Amino acid sequence: MTGIVIDHGSSVAPYDQLRQQIIEQVQTGGLIAGAKIPTVRALATDLGLAANTVAKAYRVLGEQGVIETRGKQGTFIASGSDPVRAQAEQAATAFVKDVRALGYSDDEILTMVEAALRGA
Structure with missing residues (x-):
């Protein structure tokens, strides 16, 4: 934190x-x-x-x-009172944890997410 x-x-x-x-x-x-x-x-x-x-x-x-x-x-x-948002937040947390474990920096992860958002 x-x-x-x-x-x-x-x-x-x-x-x-x-x-x-x-x-x-x-x-x-x-x-x-x-x-x-x-x-x-x-x-x-x-x-x-x-x-x-x-x-x-x-x-x-x-x-x-x-x-x-x-x-x-x-x-x-x-998890908050919004189960859909909670699920999305948990998925995002899991994604970051998994990609960090692959050795990527937070800046690189942000670049990946931004690219994915543009491509979606």
């Missing part, structure tokens, strides 16, 4: 800042259904937060239906 910034001087609790920013990224399409998000420990380390702070944000996001935990597979952005 990129673009998450925690303001330690804010009157808003760090867990709530994190929760709000994840929701905002979901609403703006920065995070889409099926996207895997970092583990609690990894995100805590990246953001300089206590693991319990991230765990609390994840717990609340889970209760709100924004994320879902799939056991050992990890934590993912949940």
Whole structure:
């Protein structure tokens, strides 16, 4: 996850800042259904937060239906209320994962998608 910034001087609790920013990224399409998000420990380390702070944000996001935990597979952005859009987002996520595994950069993937859109 990129673009998450925690303001330690804010009157808003760090867990709530994190929760709000994840929701905002979901609403703006920065995070889409099926996207895997970092583990609690990894995100805590990246953001300089206590693991319990991230765990609390994840717990609340889970209760709100924004994320879902799939056991050992990890934590993912949940499917929204629009099942067709959720399916499309999951297909896009799977495509990017598969093409990255082939060694292509994000810029190359975007070029491929743009070409496919022009040809469709």
